[in-house]
Amino acid sequence: MNLKIAVLGGDGIGPEVLAQSIKCLRAVEETFHHHFTFTEGDIGAVAMEKYGKPLPEATTALCRASDSILFGTIGTLKYDENPSAKVRPEQGLLQLRQELELFANIRPVKVFPTLVNKSPLKKHVIFGTDFIIYRELTGGIYFGEKKLSKDGTLASDLCEYSEKEISRIAHFAFKAAKNRRKKLTLVDKANVLETSRLWRKVVSKIGESYPEVQLEYLFVDNAAMQMMLHPNHFDVILTDNMFGDILSDQGSAICGTKGLLPSASIGNDHAMFEPFHGSYPQAEGKNIANPVASILSTAMMLSHFGLHEESRSVVTAVDKSMRKQIVTQDLNVSSKYGTNEVGDFIAANIIDSE
Amino acid sequence: MNLKIAVLGGDGIGPEVLAQSIKCLRAVEETFHHHFTFTEGDIGAVAMEKYGKPLPEATTALCRASDSILFGTIGTLKYDENPSAKVRPEQGLLQLRQELELFANIRPVKVFPTLVNKSPLKKHVIFGTDFIIYRELTGGIYFGEKKLSKDGTLASDLCEYSEKEISRIAHFAFKAAKNRRKKLTLVDKANVLETSRLWRKVVSKIGESYPEVQLEYLFVDNAAMQMMLHPNHFDVILTDNMFGDILSDQGSAICGTKGLLPSASIGNDHAMFEPFHGSYPQAEGKNIANPVASILSTAMMLSHFGLHEESRSVVTAVDKSMRKQIVTQDLNVSSKYGTNEVGDFIAANIIDSE
Ligand SMILES: [Mg+2]
């Protein structure tokens, strides 16, 4: 397969973890005889310094012309310490998602057996936890009309959803469930919210086209409870923007470390893959950042393009790095391996097992 | 102190757990020389059967004329199995909260040392966890305008908050923090929501009148994560209706069992105390329901009226029942004690330790 890949390293540790992802994709390319081209683009604080804005047109154009986007991280200490700055690096990412209509945010949560000790949850509770959250990303209360009365004493936010917004991500989630353990949990608050009742109506209707997928409904408060008590209950979770924001962050805590979690933001025409963690500016250039989340996001990318065996080869190599303790210091304080060495090891262990 | 107490047992196990609470309050009355009067009222399915509605006027009148309300649980199998019934037992509770303006829902989360093994979280994670959630209960998106377009393809919910709604519960929360570890965490999503920005503005202003309380802000997604990673970080959490719904249910999961958690719903003129758990109709009349949540809700009531020593005597007696394993079978499958015996033991151990 030929793939044109846009590489947006961004700020902080973004470029250095992305460099490891590219090593791994080069190894996949060679092992499985594909052809990947990588083109770099600026985004975030680094773009603000060069062009005065966090998302230059050239970057948007590059992304539009690419098959896939690999994204690093965004944000620097300068802006973290000044939360009221009008133009902010993060806006580059939000704007890009909006422009490319990346309406589905996908967050897998899986506990590596060798890292059970990192989880805040007891071993028997997390045993077998392996779920994936489909969060609607461009609608709902975060994007609805906001009002503040003139005297500043009354504020409001409008949560709106249309059938179209719900159905396009629902199809993604059902397809994912079909390829997994065939269970979809719609999380909403349909006993109270009108938008939730629309989600339920649309999703249950779409469910009829996926008879092999078991569809269940869970109120969001109960879902937050179950994610703590029985995280292994879930397979695919489908939910709106705000509930998804809360639950995917709660879910990420299950692993006890953010350094391992990949994510994807997908639309009908474009797809972007990124580590879940932040830009960690304190670690920039020190060869200590954990590259695994970024590398696992390339596994998500490969699956997205139907390259399932290739994807598995990346995950297997990551697994091996954990078992052999070729990990960064966030996972093992006495480790002597850095970002580069972990990336090298994983790339070197990408093999065609067939 | 003289207290007129309305006793609304409701459905399922409500009346039998409340009976244990009354035993304990009788013991407090005698030990500390107070005078409590108890008057029963109907609410829920039992009221629907007698009067055709879940909240008869007589019950509302009784509550208005009382200093405090003890509430049991609501809901029966008949209604649980028919979620679309127009008139529902739960409406009795919602209506009562509305009529008495009980705008603050208070949920303490504390892990009993003897029950650490029940928690899904590891021992070192929950060590020292003891926080209390102040959830706004009568405003926000659950009560805002709901719309559905004629063709049924576009739905909306409006989230509204006024300065007044925020400030009245904020004062409650600051006062609570002042009497505890002096830390208040406002949970919101102020980087996105206008209502959250109003919460922040109002709460930070009120905070100036409570200089001894340390005020911090946390985004709700981060709060859900921290509640899993570092639940012992929190002292008092203040938040809106929906975020509070999610976080208080997540928080309750920390204990691993609902049988222990009390709650209160407070307004400026009235106060209601109830166990967090449901009506568990399968257990009704079997003398197996855990009365501890209901009994601990009386400890909340005593504190509410400034009877702190009396409140501590109840908590201490409950603690003792745990240490001596005088518990129901949900906490120890081989226990020979039932609802009544646990209630008797706790009541008998309420003593004036001064
Ligand atoms: Mg988030």
Ligand SMILES: [Mg+2]
């Ligand atoms: Mg709830």
